[in-house]
Amino acid sequence: MTVGILTVVTFLPAAAALVLLFVPRRQETLLRAGALLVTVATFAVSVPLYLRFDARSADYQFEEYARWMPNLGVGYHVGIDGISLLLVLLTTLITPVALASAWRAIDDRVKEFVVTLLILETGMIGVFVSLDLFLFYVFWEAMLIPMYFIIGVWGGGRRIYAAVKFVLYTMVGSVLMLVAILALYYQHAAAMGTYTFDLPTVVRWVIPPGTGQTLMFLAFALAFAIKVPMFPFHTWLPDAHVEAPTAGSVILAGVLLKMGTYGFLRFCLPLFPDASLAFGPLVFALAIIGIIYGAWVSTVQPDIKKLVAYSSVSHLGFVMLGLFTLTSQGVIGGVLQMVSHGLSTGALFLLVGMIYERRHTRLISEFGGLWAVIPAFSTLFLISVLSSVGLPGLNGFVGEFLILVGAFQVNRTLAAFATSGIIFAAVYLLWMYQRVIFGEVTHAENRTLRDLNAREWALMLPIMVFIVWIGVYPTAFTGKMEATVDALIAQVQSKASVAIDGHGPSRPMVLLR
Amino acid sequence: MIPAPPVNVGALAPTLVILGAAVLVLLLDLFPPREDKTHLAVVSLIGVVGALMIALTRWGRDQRGFRDMVVLDNFALFVDVIICYAVALVILLSMDYLRRAGVQTGEYYALVLFSASGMMLMASANDLIVVFLGLELMSLCLYVLAGLFKQRLDSGEASMKYFLLGAFASSFMLYGIALTYGATGSTSFSRIVGAATGPDRPVIFLVGLALMLVGFGFKISAAPFHMWAPDVYQGAPTSVTTLIATGSKAAAFAALIRLLIGTLRGAQPDWGPLMWGLAVVTMTLGNVVAIAQSNLKRMLAYSSIAHVGYMMVGLVAGGAAGAGAILYYLFAYTFTTVGTFGVLSLCARAGEEAVEVEEYAGLGRRHPLLAGTLTLFLLSLIGIPPLAGFVGKFYLFGAAVQSGFLWLAVIGVLNSAIAAYYYLRVVVYMYMREPDAAGATLSPSFAGGVALAVAAAGIVILGVMPAPFAELAQSAVATLVR
Numbered sequence: 002m003t004v005g006i007l008t009v010v011t012f013l014p015a016a017a018a019l020v021l022l023f024v025p026r027r028q029e030t031l032l033r034a035g036a037l038l039v040t041v042a043t044f045a046v047s048v049p050l051y052l053r054f055d056a057r058s059a060d061y062q063f064e065e066y067a068r069w070m071p072n073l074g075v076g077y078h079v080g081i082d083g084i085s086l087l088l089v090l091l092t093t094l095i096t097p098v099a100l101a102s103a104w105r106a107i108d109d110r111v112k113e114f115v116v117t118l119l120i121l122e123t124g125m126i127g128v129f130v131s132l133d134l135f136l137f138y139v140f141w142e143a144m145l146i147p148m149y150f151i152i153g154v155w156g157g158g159r160r161i162y163a164a165v166k167f168v169l170y171t172m173v174g175s176v177l178m179l180v181a182i183l184a185l186y187y188q189h190a191a192a193m194g195t196y197t198f199d200l201p202t203v204v205r206w207v208i209p210p211g212t213g214q215t216l217m218f219l220a221f222a223l224a225f226a227i228k229v230p231m232f233p234f235h236t237w238l239p240d241a242h243v244e245a246p247t248a249g250s251v252i253l254a255g256v257l258l259k260m261g262t263y264g265f266l267r268f269c270l271p272l273f274p275d276a277s278l279a280f281g282p283l284v285f286a287l288a289i290i291g292i293i294y295g296a297w298v299s300t301v302q303p304d305i306k307k308l309v310a311y312s313s314v315s316h317l318g319f320v321m322l323g324l325f326t327l328t329s330q331g332v333i334g335g336v337l338q339m340v341s342h343g344l345s346t347g348a349l350f351l352l353v354g355m356i357y358e359r360r361h362t363r364l365i366s367e368f369g370g371l372w373a374v375i376p377a378f379s380t381l382f383l384i385s386v387l388s389s390v391g392l393p394g395l396n397g398f399v400g401e402f403l404i405l406v407g408a409f410q411v412n413r414t415l416a417a418f419a420t421s422g423i424i425f426a427a428v429y430l431l432w433m434y435q436r437v438i439f440g441e442v443t444h445a446e447n448r449t450l451r452d453l454n455a456r457e458w459a460l461m462l463p464i465m466v467f468i469v470w471i472g473v474y475p476t477a478f479t480g481k482m483e484a485t486v487d488a489l490i491a492q493v494q495s496k497a498s499v500a501i502d503g504h505g506p507s508r509p510m511v512l513l514r
Numbered sequence: 515m516i517p518a519p520p521v522n523v524g525a526l527a528p529t530l531v532i533l534g535a536a537v538l539v540l541l542l543d544l545f546p547p548r549e550d551k552t553h554l555a556v557v558s559l560i561g562v563v564g565a566l567m568i569a570l571t572r573w574g575r576d577q578r579g580f581r582d583m584v585v586l587d588n589f590a591l592f593v594d595v596i597i598c599y600a601v602a603l604v605i606l607l608s609m610d611y612l613r614r615a616g617v618q619t620g621e622y623y624a625l626v627l628f629s630a631s632g633m634m635l636m637a638s639a640n641d642l643i644v645v646f647l648g649l650e651l652m653s654l655c656l657y658v659l660a661g662l663f664k665q666r667l668d669s670g671e672a673s674m675k676y677f678l679l680g681a682f683a684s685s686f687m688l689y690g691i692a693l694t695y696g697a698t699g700s701t702s703f704s705r706i707v708g709a710a711t712g713p714d715r716p717v718i719f720l721v722g723l724a725l726m727l728v729g730f731g732f733k734i735s736a737a738p739f740h741m742w743a744p745d746v747y748q749g750a751p752t753s754v755t756t757l758i759a760t761g762s763k764a765a766a767f768a769a770l771i772r773l774l775i776g777t778l779r780g781a782q783p784d785w786g787p788l789m790w791g792l793a794v795v796t797m798t799l800g801n802v803v804a805i806a807q808s809n810l811k812r813m814l815a816y817s818s819i820a821h822v823g824y825m826m827v828g829l830v831a832g833g834a835a836g837a838g839a840i841l842y843y844l845f846a847y848t849f850t851t852v853g854t855f856g857v858l859s860l861c862a863r864a865g866e867e868a869v870e871v872e873e874y875a876g877l878g879r880r881h882p883l884l885a886g887t888l889t890l891f892l893l894s895l896i897g898i899p900p901l902a903g904f905v906g907k908f909y910l911f912g913a914a915v916q917s918g919f920l921w922l923a924v925i926g927v928l929n930s931a932i933a934a935y936y937y938l939r940v941v942v943y944m945y946m947r948e949p950d951a952a953g954a955t956l957s958p959s960f961a962g963g964v965a966l967a968v969a970a971a972g973i974v975i976l977g978v979m980p981a982p983f984a985e986l987a988q989s990a991v992a993t994l995v996r
Binding site: 172 | 878879882893898899900904908911912915916920923924927928930931934935938939941942945946947980981984985988
């Protein structure tokens with residue numbers, strides 16, 4: 002097997018982490034610079050994925066396959082389609098930014114930090130490129146541990162509580178998914194005669210509707226719903242976000258949450274179409290509750306970081322809504338909103354981190370009148386806030402608009418409720434912005450704040466570029482995924498109807514004893 | 515007049531090598547030097563490695579001896595390899611550990627080797643009498659070893675408790691064997707099959723089987739026969755605890771697999787539901803009680819009870835898949851457990867062993883490499899991929915799902931989520947709490963370092979490239995379930 006570009010993108014950070022293990026821990030600058038260089042290199046290697054990606058094809062591209070555990074039918078199978086392409090790029094973009102944001106903020110155990118972050122990047126990219134259920138699960142679980150360390154070692158005051166809560170919540174969901182993967186594996190083998198964890202192969206099989214499919218769907222859905230997080234599984238998120246160091250929050254919001262929504266799209270919908278359709282109304286209901294509840298709770302937060310954390314619950318509600326409309330616009334909007342949320346919320350967390358480094362507080366009441374003191378910071382903060390609100394011309398608008406277009410086709414009432422979420426977003430974000438930035442300077446300490454330095458400009462700039470780019474010319478991104486999304490929707494609908502019409506294989510379920 | 519059975523020494527080759535090394539150690543112990551016993555450890559190690567080599571060269575060539583009472587098939591060889599690894603690593607860990615404790619005695623190594631030969635005898639046993647012989651040979655040595663620290667009260671308590679309860683369990687076992695003999699007219703696995711299955715099986719056989727399962731349940735520390743484990747694990751010298759946790763379990767599981775899956779699979783409707791319930795109780799109790807422990811050796815005792823519960827899931831699943839999964843899990847579990855206890859045995863505080871979790875606060879700062887290694891072992895115990903523990907669980911629960919025991923697998927995986935909590939608490943102390951000035955520090959040991967390196971390499975290799983080992987495990991059980 003020749004090593005392909007996806008393998009390089011996936012394992013370059015981990016390989017570099019192994020090398021950095023041998024750098025003496027006193028060489029902190031070397032460790033930081035080395036890790037940053039590697040993540041930038043990873044991004045550079047991943048750019049050709051975008052350039053050479055054939056947007057007309059819905060097939061997996063850049064595929065690589067190698068036998069791993071042939072006796073079980075486990076293979077090292079990676080590849081990307083229009084959906085995972087954007088998420089891989091988002092990951093490779095966000096990681097160097099997060100690392101750069103920690104240049105000064107993390108001064109304790111730098112070696113451990115950069116190594117952990119690099120391993121985390123490999124885990125995250127691995128989740129998005131895996132086309133084998135076993136391989137996917139390996140990355141999905143393995144990535145938990147570095148995040149646990151990032152929250153637990155370099156986090157804030159209640160970091161241990163937050164880290165353990167994060168791991169246990171995710172673990173409960175994902176172990177049930179493991180059983181579902183095994184059940185799917187053996188049922189597929191019983192029906193089709195081949196033992197394989199290969200996703201493209203398993204997806205071709207139409208699972209007969211019934212209890213088995215419902216249970217497997219629920220197990221997968223629970224794992225993903227916790228990760229997203231959907232209401233009512235969201236309670237780990239505010240703790241994890243608030244306690245994590247800035248770099249951790251950026252990665253959590255930017256990439257980790259997307260693994261949940263990506264999981265729904267890649268596994269739940271195509272594998273369990275009937276159950277997905279059956280549970281669609283429940284998902285809609287939870288998504289709408291999440292949108293409105295997240296927005297309301299954000300409104301009353303005294304802490305900026307907590308406000309941004311709860312806003313994620315609201316924004317991810319939009320994504321879930323879009324994905325389960327199963328309309329072309331809704332799903333494309335959902336995927337675009339994943340990327341947009343990663344950028345805008347990532348930017349907000351970065352800015353909150355910068356102000357925290359200066360003032361060591363994040364309480365809204367401690368600020369006010371910052372525009373006069375630090376105009377550059379305030380400008381970038383404004384752009385990020387407006388992007389998160391969904392101002393036309395910036396990235397947030399495109400995704401939310403497409404999602405609402407999709408939702409209107411399915412159910413007008415739903416869409417009406419969801420639209421209120423955008424209004425509430427304007428309320429909590431702009432109100433927060435007003436209290437922090439405008440008005441008189443109320444605290445003397447704020448008069449001497451220094452504005453952004455070169456490093457902070459440098460790490461914000463890439464995100465700002467994409468915020469405007471997606472807002473002004475979204476076709477550059479939606480164009481890459483249209484074929485994939487249309488194929489996915491067609492697949493879900495044809496599989497569901499085949500099964501419902503009774504043309505599919507109708508073996509008795511042997512799942513339960 | 516009973517004719518003497520034909521002797522086939524080849525069928526006992528690895529066991530005899532270990533026995534020979536044990537006798538040699540006893541002899542050499544009579545000669546100087548009196549103070550330093552390193553040379554005895556080296557001799558023992560050579561014996562174990564020799565047995566390991568012989569076991570590897572015998573692969574694929576079944577040997578039977580003593581009227582089929584002893585079988586050296588691939589299954590026995592696989593278990594022998596696990597036992598050899600466990601014993602070799604335990605010896606490496608013991609060398610400096612015993613020196614620090616001031617209890618360097620020659621008989622320690624002899625007893626370890628004798629108990630190892632008992633374990634290997636159990637793995638090859640094809641007759642209930644041989645199972646019992648192996649069991650007693652192993653257990654009697656372990657009773658003595660548990661009380662090695664004669665000056666320490668808890669060591670004596672561990673030895674006494676282990677001996678009393680162990681003797682009690684052995685008598686259950688023996689009574690079960692007697693009843694089985696009464697019901698079937700034989701103690702040979704090959705011959706009890708016919709009489710033990712089918713609708714007209716004698717009730718007395720079921721009673722005998724139940725009593726034997728009590729005896730086995732004690733040896734593998736399955737709930738509700740686990741009461742001895744926490745006290746013995748805590749009180750016994752850490753190196754002996756390691757041997758009890760790994761080698762003795764591997765041996766007992768080997769005999770159980772040969773009896774239940776190899777011989778009595780026709781009677782699975784009889785023992786299956788019982789084992790289902792025991793597995794659920796064992797893993798749940800082990801994990802839930804482990805949460806409440808602050809003494810690491812005690813916590814690991816409960817965690818090992820939980821791991822036994824997982825392996826019992828493999829027994830319930832049955833067949834080649836279940837048996838192969840248990841073998842793989844035993845292999846992975848041996849490396850992981852030896853590694854975990856090995857790190858503990860290297861950590862000391864003010865001359866005493868460091869066993870309280872608080873003593874590990876800030877270990878990540880003081881000894882990054884050691885803390886990193888312990889983290890690796892703990893992650894494998896949780897079952898985080900890509901480490902050996904994950905693949906082991908994957909095979910076990912996969913076998914359960916394959917056999918239709920979906921809910922058992924669900925209970926199993928939820929248990930492993932519970933387990934994450936208490937294993938990660940150790941990680942929390944090592945990395946996330948402020949260092950305690952009087953906390954545990956490393957007592958450097960070259961041999962111990964070698965043992966940890968082997969164990970760490972083992973769990974990474976078994977986790978990343980499981981296929982060859984899983985195939986070996988499958989071919990090991992192939993003859994068994996034919």
